[in-house]
Amino acid sequence: VSTARPVVEGVFAAEPPTLLGARCSGCGEHHFPRLEQCPYCGHEAVVPVALSSTGTLWGWTTVLTPPPGYLGTVPYGFGVVELPEGIRVITRLSVPDESWTFGQPMQLRIVELGSTADGEPVSTWEFTTLESAP
Amino acid sequence: VTAVEIAGIGIHPFGRFDGMTVTDMGVHAVRAALVDAEIGATDRPGFQAAFCGTAYSGVAAGHKVLGALARTGIPIVDVEAGCASGGAALGLAAAAIRAGQYDAVLVFGMEKMPKGIIRSSFFEPWREESGLAATPAYFALRAQRLMRERGITKQDLARVVVKNRAHGALNPDAMYQSETTVEAVLGSRMVCDPLHLFMLCSPNEGAAAVVLRRAGSGRAGAVHLNAAVLCSHLPGSVLGEATPLAGIDDTAITPPTTLAADAAYAEAGIGPSDVDVAECQDTDAARELLGWEELGLCAPGDQAGVLASGAASLGGARPMNPSGGLLSKGEPLGASALGQVVELTRQLRGTAGRRQVEGARVALAHTVGRGANASVTILSR
Numbered sequence: 001v002s003t004a005r006p007v008v009e010g011v012f013a014a015e016p017p018t019l020l021g022a023r024c025s026g027c028g029e030h031h032f033p034r035l036e037q038c039p040y041c042g043h044e045a046v047v048p049v050a051l052s053s054t055g056t057l058w059g060w061t062t063v064l065t066p067p068p069g070y071l072g073t074v075p076y077g078f079g080v081v082e083l084p085e086g087i088r089v090i091t092r093l094s095v096p097d098e099s100w101t102f103g104q105p106m107q108l109r110i111v112e113l114g115s116t117a118d119g120e121p122v123s124t125w126e127f128t129t130l131e132s133a134p
Numbered sequence: 135v136t137a138v139e140i141a142g143i144g145i146h147p148f149g150r151f152d153g154m155t156v157t158d159m160g161v162h163a164v165r166a167a168l169v170d171a172e173i174g175a176t177d178r179p180g181f182q183a184a185f186c187g188t189a190y191s192g193v194a195a196g197h198k199v200l201g202a203l204a205r206t207g208i209p210i211v212d213v214e215a216g217c218a219s220g221g222a223a224l225g226l227a228a229a230a231i232r233a234g235q236y237d238a239v240l241v242f243g244m245e246k247m248p249k250g251i252i253r254s255s256f257f258e259p260w261r262e263e264s265g266l267a268a269t270p271a272y273f274a275l276r277a278q279r280l281m282r283e284r285g286i287t288k289q290d291l292a293r294v295v296v297k298n299r300a301h302g303a304l305n306p307d308a309m310y311q312s313e314t315t316v317e318a319v320l321g322s323r324m325v326c327d328p329l330h331l332f333m334l335c336s337p338n339e340g341a342a343a344v345v346l347r348r349a350g351s352g353r354a355g356a357v358h359l360n361a362a363v364l365c366s367h368l369p370g371s372v373l374g375e376a377t378p379l380a381g382i383d384d385t386a387i388t389p390p391t392t393l394a395a396d397a398a399y400a401e402a403g404i405g406p407s408d409v410d411v412a413e414c415q416d417t418d419a420a421r422e423l424l425g426w427e428e429l430g431l432c433a434p435g436d437q438a439g440v441l442a443s444g445a446a447s448l449g450g451a452r453p454m455n456p457s458g459g460l461l462s463k464g465e466p467l468g469a470s471a472l473g474q475v476v477e478l479t480r481q482l483r484g485t486a487g488r489r490q491v492e493g494a495r496v497a498l499a500h501t502v503g504r505g506a507n508a509s510v511t512i513l514s515r
Binding site for chain 2: 007008011029039040041042058059060061062063064065066067068069070071072076078079080090091092096102113122124
């Protein structure tokens with residue numbers, strides 16, 4: 001498990017790997033990352049939820065060129081994983097290969113992302129295929 | 135309600151112009167539009183308000199252009215709505231004339247984009263740092279889902295590029311004025327699977343300008359502005375941030391393009407079947423095919439057939455992107471929607487030269503930008 005600083009506070013936890021979402025007590029929709037108000041209906045009573053760490057693959061691609069501001073290395077995977085709560089999460093992925101298919105099981109994990117300009121290591125989350133998860 | 139017409143159009147070509155500032159390009163386009171509208175040197179400023187669409191030009195960008203032309207002393211407002219900035223500016227100008235506030239309004243858009251993947255303050259820093267701010271990757275996900283849900287192949291995506299580049303080869307204002315082939319498109323560098331380099335538009339530089347006037351000028355062949363609508367997305371309908379549902383409509387939430395199109399059709403009193411020619415956002419090849427169905431110009435799933443039939447090409451039943459689209463012209467964000475209006479005004483005036491769509495009477499322009507913001511404009515003669 002990485003000891004690096006999380007790239008952002010309050011969005012994910014490392015032990016165990018968890019995405020910190022929320023559920024609206026008005027309309028019941030989940031969202032991630034957590035907001036003060038439900039982004040679907042505007043209700044102000046949102047309940048913090050630790051989202052499922054497994055889901056299914058909804059879409060994926062491979063990023064080959066470092067986008068602006070990116071701290072990590074290329075190639076890396078990028079896509080959307082659908083969680084049992086009914087939410088689709090935009091996420092970094094392990095590097096996809098030809099075998100990947102729509103709906104395949106995916107597992108959350110914490111990975112070292114890279115280093116900031118002053119050399120401090122930072123971590124983030126990604127999803128990988130269930131069989132290749134640690 | 136007061137009707138609105140296009141009094142004048144002007145454009146600075148889209149491309150890369152080292153040594154020119156964004157203000158220089160804005161001045162070029164505005165000057166041309168003023169000449170076209172027959173607003174002379176002694177008629178200052180010649181309009182009662184100006185709206186400038188731009189996202190990357192900084193503080194008081196529109197004011198700098200009109201300052202250089204000595205046409206100030208009126209409200210000058212910069213308008214930002216991502217790729218739909220120009221459409222948003224047009225909508226504000228048209229609404230003001232309709233309401234009787236002004237007789238003539240200048241609308242212009244311009245941009246000088248950095249090269250490469252667009253950096254956008256839309257994303258929080260941690261998303262950039264994590265690799266979650268790669269715009270072409272979002273386009274790729276939308277393309278992948280569209281292919282899956284509408285039976286579209288990578289060859290079909292390449293055919294969109296071939297079509298638009300064939301049109302762009304006839305457009306002296308385009309960045310790429312050469313034809314290409316399916317093989318060349320699929321052989322170009324992979325950016326984000328399934329999108330190859332040629333399937334993505336190039337962020338670039340350029341400007342476009344339009345003078346709107348209260349109708350009734352009596353000028354022969356005047357082009358009417360029947361609708362100019364901007365609409366943002368309904369909660370949950372966009373692939374982004376905390377509500378990543380879908381970039382395409384598999385969620386029963388109407389996408390912003392359809393919201394804007396429905397409002398524009400209603401305002402113009404026409405339906406999709408009345409449209410003779412359209413300019414449709416093609417920031418990537420799949421985006422154009424999604425736009426066809428969102429605008430009601432093609433039944434979902436019919437895209438591949440329409441492409442193969444040639445109906446969307448010049449000479450076909452309803453040419454799409456006769457200018458060559460952004461895939462040929464490149465995309466200076468704030469100028470792109472007004473570039474479409476310049477093209478369609480030429481088409482309706484019958485002055486589009488080798489790109490002329492014979493007998494075109496009704497034309498539609500579409501952009502969709504960050505947020506998401508969609509603009510739909512309907513013109514007629």
